Amino acid sequence: MANVLRNSAKFGFSGVLSQLSIHSRHGRECVSPCFSLQQRNNSTSPKIKVDLDSSTGVAVLRMQSPPVNSLSLDFLTEFCINLEKLEMDRSCRGLIITSTLSKVFSAGLDIMEMYGKSPERCGEFWKAVQEMWLKLYGSNMATIAAINGSSPAGGCLMSIGCDYRIMADNPRYSIGLNETQLGIVAPFWFKDTLVNTVGNRAAELSLELGLLYSAPDALKIGLVDQLVPEDQVLSTAQDTMSKWLAVPGQNTLSHWLYRVRTLSLSHTGCTGSEHSPSHWLYRVRTLSLTLAVPGQNTLSHTGCTRSEHSPSHWLYRVRTLSLTLAVPGQNTLSHTGCTGSEYSPSHWLYRVRILSLTLAVPGQNTLPHTGCTGSEHSLSHTGCTGSEHSLSHWLYRVRILSLTLAVPGQNTLPHTGCTGSEHSLSHTGCTGSEHTLPHTGCTGSEYSLSHWLYRVRTLSLTLAVPGQNTLSQYTL
Numbered sequence: 001m002a003n004v005l006r007n008s009a010k011f012g013f014s015g016v017l018s019q020l021s022i023h024s025r026h027g028r029e030c031v032s033p034c035f036s037l038q039q040r041n042n043s044t045s046p047k048i049k050v051d052l053d054s055s056t057g058v059a060v061l062r063m064q065s066p067p068v069n070s071l072s073l074d075f076l077t078e079f080c081i082n083l084e085k086l087e088m089d090r091s092c093r094g095l096i097i098t099s100t101l102s103k104v105f106s107a108g109l110d111i112m113e114m115y116g117k118s119p120e121r122c123g124e125f126w127k128a129v130q131e132m133w134l135k136l137y138g139s140n141m142a143t144i145a146a147i148n149g150s151s152p153a154g155g156c157l158m159s160i161g162c163d164y165r166i167m168a169d170n171p172r173y174s175i176g177l178n179e180t181q182l183g184i185v186a187p188f189w190f191k192d193t194l195v196n197t198v199g200n201r202a203a204e205l206s207l208e209l210g211l212l213y214s215a216p217d218a219l220k221i222g223l224v225d226q227l228v229p230e231d232q233v234l235s236t237a238q239d240t241m242s243k244w245l246a247v248p249g250q251n252t253l254s255h256w257l258y259r260v261r262t263l264s265l266s267h268t269g270c271t272g273s274e275h276s277p278s279h280w281l282y283r284v285r286t287l288s289l290t291l292a293v294p295g296q297n298t299l300s301h302t303g304c305t306r307s308e309h310s311p312s313h314w315l316y317r318v319r320t321l322s323l324t325l326a327v328p329g330q331n332t333l334s335h336t337g338c339t340g341s342e343y344s345p346s347h348w349l350y351r352v353r354i355l356s357l358t359l360a361v362p363g364q365n366t367l368p369h370t371g372c373t374g375s376e377h378s379l380s381h382t383g384c385t386g387s388e389h390s391l392s393h394w395l396y397r398v399r400i401l402s403l404t405l406a407v408p409g410q411n412t413l414p415h416t417g418c419t420g421s422e423h424s425l426s427h428t429g430c431t432g433s434e435h436t437l438p439h440t441g442c443t444g445s446e447y448s449l450s451h452w453l454y455r456v457r458t459l460s461l462t463l464a465v466p467g468q469n470t471l472s473q474y475t476l
């Protein structure tokens with residue numbers, strides 16, 4: 001595999017696939033089911049073993065699919081079934097995920113699932129990947145990843161889908177979203193989860209370069225929360241879990257709210273059929289991105305009492321509130337110091353437009369934090385020269401750029417089940433000339449797909465101003 005990975009730099013994803021197709025025999029062995037006499041609700045599925053300790057309410061889910069716990073369709077299906085069982089078991093409040101294999105937590109998605117499969121199978125596979133993340137990230141249990149080996153790509157996603165990460169202090173183990181190194185693009189929800197974990201800049205670097213971090217480096221950037229000697233990973237996870245479970249109301253409001261930003265709709269109690277990727281993506285994108293205003297999406301802002309926070313109540317109010325007021329620093333009247341009369345829609349829309357466009361330059365979204373006066377919020381504040389920033393010019397470009405990319409199911413490879421070649425820029429249905437890179441003023445060499453996607457995503461999502469980002473309004 002080391003050779004495969006080394007060559008991946010040379011040959012890209014197809015190089016990896018062709019080598020794997022010759023050599024791989026992973027994940028086919030049948031591991032004997034394991035039993036634990038003192039515990040109940042134990043799964044006997046071959047790739048996953050679950051032990052729930054009813055005295056503590058903590059389940060340990062062990063991945064045991066040699067050689068590398070790769071996330072095949074079978075594996076993911078078992079994983080989800082086990083997770084769902086635990087989720088429905090009200091006595092289970094905490095979940096620790098670990099591996100029975102030496103040296104590997106999980107090698108991520110089973111690469112063979114992405115090679116030579118029918119579109120139907122690909123669809124099923126990607127649905128299972130998404131389902132895994134939804135179930136894990138949206139879990140009502142406190143979740144801890146006890147990472148006792150390497151955890152690249154999808155393995156990393158699984159880890160950062162948990163509330164807390166404890167990794168074996170072994171510099172030979174690595175973790176990270178390395179997809180870019182394989183010539184593929186990590187889905188945006190991988191990216192969102194990484195951003196939530198390590199912050200924008202570290203995530204940006206990490207994704208653009210496809211970095212794998214050694215355990216100490218992972219700790220440095222906050223990709224894992226704690227390093228412990230290898231033989232103490234599980235016991236530390238168990239000790240840590242007891243602290244999580246001691247938090248009043250844990251698994252409810254606080255836990256839930258922090259995740260709402262990334263994952264809104266899986267919490268709304270929708271029925272399964274509503275969670276088709278396109279439906280989900282579209283709604284989540286609209287909802288969560290408009291809510292992504294640091295420090296302002298907390299319930300205390302709304303002054304609600306706890307009982308008012310049933311999901312539907314909350315979502316309804318938040319949606320209205322945030323969509324109407326989706327301006328950083330302006331989500332409450334008191335923030336702006338404006339009088340009521342200033343809040344006529346036109347006044348507001350005008351300001352939102354100016355403000356959000358002004359702020360939509362990556363790395364420059366800080367005006368509300370700088371305490372600038374209104375007059376400083378002219379477009380020139382972005383540091384561009386005047387002629388580039390006539391409002392109409394800029395609006396036109398940004399709108400086109402963001403609207404073109406705001407098509408649910410098209411901004412990421414995995415959700416569409418498309419093959420890589422479909423993801424040229426022209427895939428958005430636009431004509432080539434609209435997607436010339438000089439629009440953004442970057443040099444050609446910066447435009448690898450991954451680089452571009454990550455930046456544009458930031459850009460376009462920042463511009464999710466209600467009523468302006470619909471394709472119907474600005475069909476190309």
Ligand SMILES: CCCC/C=C/CC(=O)SCCNC(=O)CCNC(=O)[C@H](O)C(C)(C)COP(=O)(O)OP(=O)(O)OC[C@H]1O[C@@H](n2cnc3c(N)ncnc32)[C@H](O)[C@@H]1OP(=O)(O)O
Nearest residue numbers: 001002023024025026070107108109110111150153154184
């Ligand atoms: C289209 C957009 C997709 C975007 C999202 C992608 C998310 C992903 O998760 S892509 C998967 C990326 N995964 C990796 O890059 C990990 C690759 N593997 C490794 O780095 C190493 O295997 C390891 C560090 C996990 C373990 O190293 P170790 O030396 O112990 O074992 P190896 O000899 O390398 O491998 C043993 C065996 O396992 C096969 N294998 C390894 N990884 C995978 C995998 N992800 N899928 C399928 N099979 C895998 C490897 O080929 C070896 O098989 P053979 O023994 O048959 O040669």
